[in-house]
Amino acid sequence: xxxxYSKLEKCLKYIRKKTDFVPEIAIVLGSGLGxxxxxxxLKTHLTIPYSEISGFPVSTAPGHKGQFVFATVxxxxxxxxxxxxxxxxxxxxxxxxxxxxxMGMMGAKALFLTNAAGGINESFHSGELMLITDQISAFVKSxxxxxxxxELGVRFPDMSEIYDRDLRNIxxxxxxxxxxxxxxxxxxxxxxxxxxxxxxIIAFKSMGADAVGMSTACEAIAANHMGxxxxxxxxxxxxxxxxxxxxxxxxxxxxxADRVAPDFERLLxxxxxxxxxxxxxx
Ligand code: HPA
Numbered sequence: 001x002x003x004x005y006s007k008l009e010k011c012l013k014y015i016r017k018k019t020d021f022v023p024e025i026a027i028v029l030g031s032g033l034g035x036x037x038x039x040x041x042l043k044t045h046l047t048i049p050y051s052e053i054s055g056f057p058v059s060t061a062p063g064h065k066g067q068f069v070f071a072t073v074x075x076x077x078x079x080x081x082x083x084x085x086x087x088x089x090x091x092x093x094x095x096x097x098x099x100x101x102x103m104g105m106m107g108a109k110a111l112f113l114t115n116a117a118g119g120i121n122e123s124f125h126s127g128e129l130m131l132i133t134d135q136i137s138a139f140v141k142s143x144x145x146x147x148x149x150x151e152l153g154v155r156f157p158d159m160s161e162i163y164d165r166d167l168r169n170i171x172x173x174x175x176x177x178x179x180x181x182x183x184x185x186x187x188x189x190x191x192x193x194x195x196x197x198x199x200x201i202i203a204f205k206s207m208g209a210d211a212v213g214m215s216t217a218c219e220a221i222a223a224n225h226m227g228x229x230x231x232x233x234x235x236x237x238x239x240x241x242x243x244x245x246x247x248x249x250x251x252x253x254x255x256x257a258d259r260v261a262p263d264f265e266r267l268l269x270x271x272x273x274x275x276x277x278x279x280x281x282x
Contacts, residue, residue: 001151002147002148002149002150002151003147004094004098004146004147004149005149005151005152007055007098008098008101008102008105009105010054010055011053011054011055011056011098011102012102012105012106014052014053014054015048015053015068015102015106018046018048019045019046019048019070021045021046021070021077021079021106022077022106022107023070023077023078023079023103023106023107023108024076024077024078024107024108024109024110024276024279025076025077025078025079025108025109025110025111025112025272025275025276025279026078026079026080026081026100026103026104026106026108026110026111026112026228027078027079027080027081027111027112027114027268027272028080028081028084028099028100028111028112028113028114028115028216028219029080029081029082029083029084029114030084030113030114030115030116030213030215030216030234030235030257031115031116031237031250031253031254031257032116032235032237032253032254032255032256032257032258032261033114033115033116033235033257033261033264034065034082034083035258035261035265036080036261036264036265036268037065037069037071037080037082039073039265039269041073041074041265041269042069042071042072042073043071043072043073044069044070044071045070045071045072046069046070047067047068047069047070047082048067048068048070049066049067050066050067050068050083050085050099051066056098056099057085057089057091057095057096057098057099058085059083059084059085059086059089065082065083066082066083066085067082067083068080068081068082068099068103069082073269073272073273074269074272074273076272076273076276078272079103079106079108081099081100081103084099084215084219085098085099086192086193086214086215087140087141087191087192087214087218088191088192088193088214093140093141093142093143093145093218094143094146096143096218096219097143097218097219097221097222097223100219100222100223101152101222101223101226104152104223104226104227104228108228109228109229109279110164110167110228110229110230110231110275110279111219111220111223111228111229111230111231112231112232112233112268112271112272112275113132113216113219113220113230113231113232113233114232114233114234114235114264114268115187115213115215115216115232115234115235116213116234116235116237116253116254116256116257117130117187117211117212117213117234117235117236117237118195118196118201118211118212118213118236118237118238118239118240118241118244118248119210119211119236119238119239119240119243120188120201120204120205120209120210120211120212120240120243121183121185121205121210121211122239122243123183124183124185124210124211124236124239125236125239126236126237126238126239126244126256127235127236127256127259127260128181128183128236129175129180129181129182129183129233129234129235129236129260129263129264129267130182130183130184130185130187130210130211130233130234130235130236131168131171131172131175131182131183131184131185131231131232131233132163132185132186132187132216132231132232132233132234133163133168133184133185133186134162134163134186134187135162135163135186135187135188135189135216135217135220136186136187136188136189136204136207136208136209136217137188137189137217137218137220137221139188139189139190139191140189140190140191140217140218141218142218142221143218143219143221143222143225144157144221144222144225149225152225152226153225153226153227154225157221157224157225159221159224162220162221162224162230163220163230163231163232164229164230164231166229166278166282167229167230167231167275167278168231170231170271170274170275170278171231171233171267171271171275172184173274174267174270174271174274175267177270178263178266178267178270180263180266180267182267183210183236184210185209185210185211185234186208186209186210186211187209187210187211187212187213187216187217187232187234188204188207188209188211188212188213188217189212189213189214189215189216189217189218190212190213190214191214192214193214195241195248196212196240196241197241197242198241198242199242200241201240201241201242201243202242204240211234211236211240212240213234216232216234220232229279231271231275233264233267233268235256235257235260235264236256237252237253237254237256237257238252238253238256
């Protein structure tokens, strides 16, 4: 058995000692968006801090709590990562994607990724939401490097449709029904923790990126490798370096995420319900 898989099994065993909850949908809450886990819409069953799980990476990023929240929303069973682990915190890439893999092993069929990012596409505005259509992860080490975890997936997994078309359509429809404007675009992951230079943003734009952030793409690769259905929403927290007139700060990111929280919460709740209907009928 691969080392990574046996570590995951140990973590799962710990979770299973505490709860037999089998989530349908796994959700990762990005910078400043963690309050969703405390939304009145949720009935919380149990929370497990990452620090309780032996060998588990613990998030140190500001604006990120580090715990799994097991809950139901309108009757749909979900597990939330309230706070993710980032590469810039110094963890190995295989540890960064461990929580997402674990949520898949808990039984989640779909993964809903969220994040805050800088807008590269100049038709975007800070405070808008963007549906992720595809991603560029070529600047970040692949989470699949090393011995393949055969128990999870194949050595050379296909990545032609990382963000599931059906789930994307469901989220678009949910946004339309709620009257929430939803941009669409390609997310590029960088390591951070420094924000980008204007020259980097020009380069990323020419590559086809619409938004830049420090997470998500590696998680989507690991989840796709193990066959989860993936979707993602980005909160455009600021316009990227060189497009924005101001120096970038993490407080701007968190302020914008706070401002967007009510729409984000409505869209997430509606999409979860619609995705669950879809999963149960297909
Ligand atoms: N760049 C990278 N990551 C980010 C940004 C950004 O401009 N905004 C929020 N996360």
